[in-house]
Amino acid sequence: MFAQRPDPRPATVEVFVGDAALRVPEGSTAAAAVMLAGLPAIRETPVNGSPRLPYCMMGICFDCLAEIDGVANRQACMVTVRPGMRIAPQHGARTARVPA
Amino acid sequence: MPNPSPAARTAYDAIVIGGGLVGAAIGYGLQRQGLATLLLDEGDIAHRASRGNFGLIWVQSKGLGNPHYQRWTRGSAEEWPALADDLHTRTGIDPRRHQPGGVTFCLGEEEFEARGEYMARMQAEAGNFGFEYRMIRAAEARDMLPGIGPEVTGVSWTPYDGHASPLHLLRALHTGFTGLGGTYLPNAGVTESTAAPNDFSVSAAGQRFTAPRVVLAAGLGNAALAPRFGLEAPVVPERGQILVTERTQNLLPMPTVSLRQTAEGSLMIGDSKEDAGLDTVTQSPEIMKTMARRAVRCFPWIAELNIVRAWSALRVMAPDGLPIYDQSERFPGAFTANCHSGVTLAGTHANRLAPMIAAGALAPEMSLFSARRFDVRTAA
Numbered sequence: 001m002f003a004q005r006p007d008p009r010p011a012t013v014e015v016f017v018g019d020a021a022l023r024v025p026e027g028s029t030a031a032a033a034v035m036l037a038g039l040p041a042i043r044e045t046p047v048n049g050s051p052r053l054p055y056c057m058m059g060i061c062f063d064c065l066a067e068i069d070g071v072a073n074r075q076a077c078m079v080t081v082r083p084g085m086r087i088a089p090q091h092g093a094r095t096a097r098v099p100a
Numbered sequence: 101m102p103n104p105s106p107a108a109r110t111a112y113d114a115i116v117i118g119g120g121l122v123g124a125a126i127g128y129g130l131q132r133q134g135l136a137t138l139l140l141d142e143g144d145i146a147h148r149a150s151r152g153n154f155g156l157i158w159v160q161s162k163g164l165g166n167p168h169y170q171r172w173t174r175g176s177a178e179e180w181p182a183l184a185d186d187l188h189t190r191t192g193i194d195p196r197r198h199q200p201g202g203v204t205f206c207l208g209e210e211e212f213e214a215r216g217e218y219m220a221r222m223q224a225e226a227g228n229f230g231f232e233y234r235m236i237r238a239a240e241a242r243d244m245l246p247g248i249g250p251e252v253t254g255v256s257w258t259p260y261d262g263h264a265s266p267l268h269l270l271r272a273l274h275t276g277f278t279g280l281g282g283t284y285l286p287n288a289g290v291t292e293s294t295a296a297p298n299d300f301s302v303s304a305a306g307q308r309f310t311a312p313r314v315v316l317a318a319g320l321g322n323a324a325l326a327p328r329f330g331l332e333a334p335v336v337p338e339r340g341q342i343l344v345t346e347r348t349q350n351l352l353p354m355p356t357v358s359l360r361q362t363a364e365g366s367l368m369i370g371d372s373k374e375d376a377g378l379d380t381v382t383q384s385p386e387i388m389k390t391m392a393r394r395a396v397r398c399f400p401w402i403a404e405l406n407i408v409r410a411w412s413a414l415r416v417m418a419p420d421g422l423p424i425y426d427q428s429e430r431f432p433g434a435f436t437a438n439c440h441s442g443v444t445l446a447g448t449h450a451n452r453l454a455p456m457i458a459a460g461a462l463a464p465e466m467s468l469f470s471a472r473r474f475d476v477r478t479a480a
Contacts, residue, residue: 046364046365047347047364062408073346073406092349093346093348093349093365094346094348094405095348095349096348096349096351096401096402096404096405097401097404098246098247098351098401099247
């Protein structure tokens with residue numbers, strides 16, 4: 001669905017979107033990696049469970065929430081990729097870590 | 101938003117000035133009593149306290165030294181289930197009422213002791229009306245609420261408390277009101293008015309309306325409106341701030357006075373009080389910090405949740421913090437309703453106060469809520 005511009009910078013940074021490894025240009029956002037990975041959704045909303053992909057790409061809409069390197073509910077469009085970054089879907093509301 | 105169309109009729113049985121939670125609850129109650137009611141709403145230039153409400157149905161701290169206020173509040177908590185069911189049935193909008201009881205946290209031994217004394221006095225003042233409460237030590241409270249912090253010495257608990265969604269309630273009241281045939285007029289601030297006993301006129305949105313009853317429910321706007329109808333409403337703003345976290349899976353089985361989890365999963369942190377005039381735009385980091393810190397001392401796991409929203413709103417406060425309800429002596433038929441608990445008191449406003457207004461007289465026990473309590477009495 002999403003294609004890169006014809007003059008892409010070289011894809012040098014390897015990240016994982018779900019279980020799939022892919023390379024994206026340095027300075028890309030995690031949300032860009034999500035779209036290049038071609039997933040049908042990166043999150044399901046907490047209330048209705050409806051699927052979402054990154055939308056505004058500028059930190060406003062919160063549709064790109066993902067679990068990034070183990071931290072829930074991060075706005076993927078506001079996070080710059082790092083080598084080895086793990087971007088996982090955010091399924092509904094996050095879980096708070098409540099000690100037993 | 102432009103007015104959809106001019107109201108077709110100009111003569112009503114009652115005019116309610118103020119379309120927030122107080123006015124909408126009273127208007128809904130009047131319309132349900134069969135009174136053709138006009139609800140005038142100033143618009144988004146108003147202070148809109150109902151849009152900033154925290155959403156508690158809160159009983160346990162209300163009315164120390166004023167048992168009539170405790171009874172009125174408790175009465176509202178009792179009316180809430182019926183009101184919520186009625187609104188849900190009529191409108192399909194669920195106000196998300198949940199009344200499992202509630203707790204107030206005590207940090208440190210001193211707070212626990214002071215709270216215990218406070219609750220004992222509440223019970224003593226309640227007399228035969230009763231006031232059920234428990235002071236619960238931290239060890240037991242840990243079984244009621246998840247992940248309580250080490251500084252918590254205990255909680256006070258009453259079975260009367262709960263919470264609801266203020267926005268769903270407001271929408272349900274408006275939808276219920278118009279569904280019953282009531283006339284809602286937005287962008288209709290009052291420009292002119294006349295008052296005579298049981299005969300009033302109010303101009304708003306370029307039209308002039310008349311009714312034998314008028315109810316002032318305009319929040320802070322009541323202070324200026326009331327004297328036009330032979331009433332007093334000495335209310336001033338008290339700012340409260342609210343912090344909202346990202347949604348988390350359901351954890352809190354009951355609300356606390358300063359922390360609740362919405363039906364959708366957001367945690368709301370509130371209960372701040374400050375004098376900031378009419379400013380609802382600039383929020384002070386100091387107060388937000390204090391609120392967040394206390395929330396984390398109660399529930400340390402909240403610290404890793406992101407804050408996604410913050411806002412402030414203005415409580416409508418009388419000098420003694422209690423509601424004001426009055427009927428004008430000079431112009432019978434004119435009533436005021438003023439309070440800072442639009443959600444808590446929605447039950448009594450719709451189900452008890454509106455029938456009194458429809459009948460033309462407040463019940464005798466309501467006289468304790470009159471603004472006459474602020475008058476200086478002359479020595480004999």
